[in-house]
Amino acid sequence: MPSQSDAILELIAVVGELSAAALRRLHFKESYRYKLVTGLKQKKLIKLHSKDSIRGYRMTAGAKEMLLNQNPERFDFFLAPNADTNKRHSEATRRLRLHRNAEAIITLLHTGVIYPGGQTRALMLGVDMTMALTLLNSTGGYKRQFFRLDGSFERLYFAPNTPEGEMQVKMMCSSEIREALRQLLLSDLQPSQQGLRVEHDALRDNGTPVLLAYEFDLERLRRFRDSLQMFGGRSLVICFDFQQAVLEKYLAGWRNARR
16 A cells, blocks of 8 residues: 555646645645655655746656656556646646646545446536536537536536535445435425426425435536426425535525525
8 A cells, every 4th residue: 555655646646736725635634744745855756836826746757757667557647758647837727727637536536436337427526616506507608519518417416626525425425325314304304296397306295396406416406497497486405505505596596495
């Protein structure tokens, strides 16, 4: 098993450049993280690159040679001369793209994501929940050549690259936790009703449809809003606290939330 220092070095190799913000998200105490980074610098394996107010850690040539010698099958792809993760990017936009990739990989590492067979599913990761609102409202732009919700995926989830997002994805990846939470939330509600024109998971005693939105399935949320706009009526949406503000804006006027 690699040491913690090796794990940081290997992560930088995979992503190309690791932002200081991404490094802080690793599950180390601050003092220990500082010790690890200092040690890698002293060994001349990484260096801090700062330009245009963007700070990121890069590998040295010596570190790349070391990893290629230790495990060429694993690192050949990332450290090949023409690999995007091995190029010396100077443009701010390209460096920020590498940083976003690093944030996404850290989220996946922390959550232990697996995509089993069956439904066609996808997970989109963003900096924060504001990106989810942009995606939900996107119509594809001119000639619809950009992103839009078009039913290509049966399930299209969104989670932010934050500790809250990690918690969401961990929950989604555990069938036991998912089922326990679902049963808890539905315990005082009535079963769903086939043929009801609004997307829902259950009903309140007065017949109000209830949607479980905490998995943040973009396609399902789109169908839910479309049905509300077409047929009207009141509904109850259950979500996590960090998702509430975006859902309130997207559903335009929705107020009854159980969190």
